[in-house]
Amino acid sequence: VLFVIGDVAGHGLEAASAMGQIRTALRVIALDEQRPSGTLTMIDRYLTSEQTPIFATMLALRCDPGTGACVAASAGHLPVVAYGDEPTINWIATGPPLGSGIRAKYADSEFAIEPGTTLFLYTDGLVERRGEALDEGLARLVEVLGTCERGSEALAKSVVDALCGSGPMQDDVAVLALRRLPIAPVFELTVPAEPARLGSIRNSLRRWLGGMEVDMQTTDDVVLAVGELATNVCLHAYPTLSTGPLHIVGRREHDVLAIEVRDEGRWRSEPSPSGGRGLPLLGSLGFDISLDRSEAGTTARLRVDLDADRSGGAR
Amino acid sequence: MTADRRVDAGLAAVDLRQVDRALVASFTGELDVSNVKVVQSTIISAMDGLPWLLVLDFTDTRYIDSSSVAMVVAFSVEIATKRGHLALIAPAGCQAQRVLHFSGVAGSLDIHDDEESALAATANTPDRLV
Numbered sequence: 318v319l320f321v322i323g324d325v326a327g328h329g330l331e332a333a334s335a336m337g338q339i340r341t342a343l344r345v346i347a348l349d350e351q352r353p354s355g356t357l358t359m360i361d362r363y364l365t366s367e368q369t370p371i372f373a374t375m376l377a378l379r380c381d382p383g384t385g386a387c388v389a390a391s392a393g394h395l396p397v398v399a400y401g402d403e404p405t406i407n408w409i410a411t412g413p414p415l416g417s418g419i420r421a422k423y424a425d426s427e428f429a430i431e432p433g434t435t436l437f438l439y440t441d442g443l444v445e446r447r448g449e450a451l452d453e454g455l456a457r458l459v460e461v462l463g464t465c466e467r468g469s470e471a472l473a474k475s476v477v478d479a480l481c482g483s484g485p486m487q488d489d490v491a492v493l494a495l496r497r498l499p500i501a502p503v504f505e506l507t508v509p510a511e512p513a514r515l516g517s518i519r520n521s522l523r524r525w526l527g528g529m530e531v532d533m534q535t536t537d538d539v540v541l542a543v544g545e546l547a548t549n550v551c552l553h554a555y556p557t558l559s560t561g562p563l564h565i566v567g568r569r570e571h572d573v574l575a576i577e578v579r580d581e582g583r584w585r586s587e588p589s590p591s592g593g594r595g596l597p598l599l600g601s602l603g604f605d606i607s608l609d610r611s612e613a614g615t616t617a618r619l620r621v622d623l624d625a626d627r628s629g630g631a632r
Numbered sequence: 633m634t635a636d637r638r639v640d641a642g643l644a645a646v647d648l649r650q651v652d653r654a655l656v657a658s659f660t661g662e663l664d665v666s667n668v669k670v671v672q673s674t675i676i677s678a679m680d681g682l683p684w685l686l687v688l689d690f691t692d693t694r695y696i697d698s699s700s701v702a703m704v705v706a707f708s709v710e711i712a713t714k715r716g717h718l719a720l721i722a723p724a725g726c727q728a729q730r731v732l733h734f735s736g737v738a739g740s741l742d743i744h745d746d747e748e749s750a751l752a753a754t755a756n757t758p759d760r761l762v
Contacts, residue, residue, distance in 0.1 A: 589699075590669065591697070
């Protein structure tokens, strides 16, 4: 997921219009550009090409909610504050503001956040005061954050209230508080058994496995196995032109993953697009898999020993 | 086929390029039963009028499953009957390479680590056979 916060120089209609342009450019660029640094570089080129100069600071942060892996780049923007055990300023590398006209290069900084950690992004209006060094404003933000409950959904409002008070503000203020939710120890998902759901099932499962600290190769193989079992439910459990529920439940107990894929239908031996390759593929993955078919439906049980060597001779 | 192009197929996109005599189809995203037929028919259409020299590039493919393997095998069989050549790009460690391996078909396919090597393999197919 990509998060971006920015601040255009100036106030009023022109600044609001400029931010609208930047937002549109950002949405287009982010369709293809994965790197935050690349996104900032493209927006900088776009703004530099405009006849009317537009200057803005911006911080782009891409976060994988499953693993907590973050990649961020900054164009003259203030640093992120990460609120884990205690609020800490995350000084990532920063380049010049966007639209400076010097064809700036931006760098990506990588870091990771633990479940329960909040990332706090903000504009300078929150911390800058006339006649005061910026460090003092940042220290005040860290101090105020430390007095707020980090999991509070009202965190952003609490901080703004504490730092800006109720009187008129000297500058506009935007804040974005992002909290990585703790991963549930049990994965539970029930969706209609339709092929169009398979992609979102896999994404949910990847996020959960990331939270369970399963390595990437095992994650790929478990996602493949569950994907094949879920595909079987979509194609074989319910009559053509109708559907029913597909249940997936997973849990990690020490070094064992136990995952159930269950339907409430009756197995139908329809031709499969895989040409019958699904079950043999499952069998070769090295997992312990069992199938239980009854009047109530079919339950496939997958048991994965996370300590086992399953390299299987793959190149 | 007249120009390079990208075809969106739900969870995946297929980039089609003609390089010398070969068609290179590169996949990004995820291939499964929800989109594999669209992908397959897209490639078949793109090959219309071209020699039977096909490169399927899975380097940036996040996910393939048994229905994708079935597509690869179908291309392999069809192209073999036309005496053309199918080359795959699936570098070691990528998800597609593992799936092809675990499916038991890797040994009967021409799998490469990069495009240069895959194209060289198709270039070795004599003209009179295609």
